[in-house]
Amino acid sequence: MRVQTLVMILVIAVLSGVSIVLGNEYLNTKDKIQELEIAKEEQKEQQQMDLEIEKLKGYINHLPDEYQVSGLENWQEAKQVSNHLYEDSDGEFKKDWGTFLALEAQQREVNPLIVYELLKIETGGVFDPDLIGPETKYGHAYGLAQFMKNTGPWIADMADLPYEDEMLFDPYYAIQLSIVYLDFLYEEYGDWDHALTAYHRGMYGLEQYIEENGDAKSWYAVEIQENVEKSTLLSYDQ
Template identity: 65%
Template sequence: MLAHAEKLERDAYLAEYQKIEKATAFFKTDGLDTSFNVEGNGDTWKKAKQVSDALYQDSDGHFEQSWGLYLGLIADQKDVDPFLVYELLKVESGTTFDEKAVGPETKYGHAYGMAQFMTNTAPWIADMAELEYEQEYLFNPYYAIHLSVQYLQFLYDQYEDWDKALTAYHRGMGGLQTYLAENGHAKSDYAVTIQQQARTHDSL
């Protein structure tokens, strides 16, 4: 009975793998990383499924389950808290998770997609993540999720402090330095809110 249940679970994961592989093929031209393979990574997929279910429920269905699975898998690969990324995406999208969002015009241009990346930032993050880049890709939820995880990993590696990493995500690395000079700390409302909200998922 257990073996049958495990087979059904594995088959379900394989179906999701194929769905994600198809959805990301345009920017992951060499295919998904081997760490995404279902065989040998059952525990990782199970954890990602738990993350996906929690985020789908928390968002009232706006954060699609396949997005949550991809987030869970990428976050595990990059050793970033998926709930931190989710709460960042919630803030950036104004709680709508609208993958087609366009931010207001600034002196640097507009920010695009669910993760609100600007065109002066996204290309080098994509390069760091070894992803193809086109501006239109920023409107793809899987792409936005991947870039946001990659950028957060990079920023945390730079600062080893989540207040600084999140404030830099929001204001830019130069903006972080300005904020530090003006306030003496990096505990911006943006950083504090995201971390507080991420901790509400800790029971998972």
């Protein structure tokens, strides 16, 4: 009986060891399968990103050939922003515009919602890239970002971009200029009240506004910032 008992104990021990080995192998295999699936999904997303970047290059003749996105995480964030802007505008702000806006804003560390809300006010919410503003003593403003012909060239030079008057009607070009100009104004003044009022009234107009009102909190600057704060895009709430 003792021998039989010992044999049974040994058999059970061996079987237990085999079960543990098989269990570990199963877990290792499962982990490897998951790793392969993740890698496959990342490769798929990378290919999708590359395709869409090439698509953007086809739309934008002033984009450099080496235009790149700094990683899938930034790309995914840009797509999230794009979808939000498309929905908020009831489809008027095209998804490709939103993706491009988010990518350009990332590069200059500008909140893309600030840019979007500015473009919304500038176009009266219609986001018409062919818009021509009313005549003023300084002339008309043109395009999605409503630049004037005396402002566009020096901002384009600052951005190291080519310039022709008709390019102000290119929505991608207008988005680029608006981000470059906002970045410049924010660096110049250090806050969005000054930067946004300067965008709206001009830098000399900003000085006059402050002299008359005591601060830079114009309706334009306040409305844009309030709209950003109300945004449902949580990752960019301030």
